[in-house]
Amino acid sequence: MTTGFTLPPKPGAKNLAILQHLDLLLNEWGIHHLHISMTPEADGFVKRDDPLLFAMFHPETAYPLDIGTHSSFVDERLAVIAIENWPEAQLFLEIKGIQLRDGVPYSPEERRQMRSAGLFSLIPIGDKVFAPRGGISSAGTSTAASLQTNHIIRTLRSFEKQVQANPAEIADLIRSRGHEPGSPPTFKFALLQDGGFGVVETVSGCAIGLR
Secondary structure, eight states: OOOOOOOOSSTTOOOGGGOTTOOHHHHHHOOEEEEOOSOBOTTSSBOOOSOEEEEEEETTEEEEEEEEOGGGGGOHHHHHHHHHHOGGGTSEEEOTTOOOGGGOOOOHHHHHHHHHTTOOOOEEETTEEEEESSOBOTTSSBHHHHHHHHHHHHHHHHHHHHHHHOHHHHHHHHHHTTOOOOSSOOEEEEEOTTSOEEEEETTTOOEEEEO
């Protein structure tokens, strides 16, 4: 099945929820939904239906939150579970010094509408207010992912200028690691085994980490 972009029925009325390439729950709250099924499909995934396991992940830790359905995507309970069960992990951040509608939470429909418009919503618990660590952008993408993407692009451009200004210096660096680069050295972007990113010189295969 091919999915393309179509304008909303009302120009200017944003409805990100209909875009199948966006996971708005993940992009706003950092919560993954995992399909629970014993029925495999032709594409190698299991049947995409309820029930769902909701969880958050850090590099070395998984935080299982709840089992629910697709209607649970806008359920504040998921965020409350994360906040109350693992406060030290700071899966959501407390926002100091503000109050939200006398502590009354948003309704699920209000959260759905805000998320579909690319607006993140706060989570009140008692007299405290919490926000997602990253939040959602006006395009429906993860703000944290957008910031990281911009950082990677800026870093790669800086490295490119460095290579253009002094290719011999980069070639000497590669030789110091026991490799012989191409002449001139050429590079491709790579995700590195340590979880970072960098470039690989295409002739020698030498990886250079960037920050």
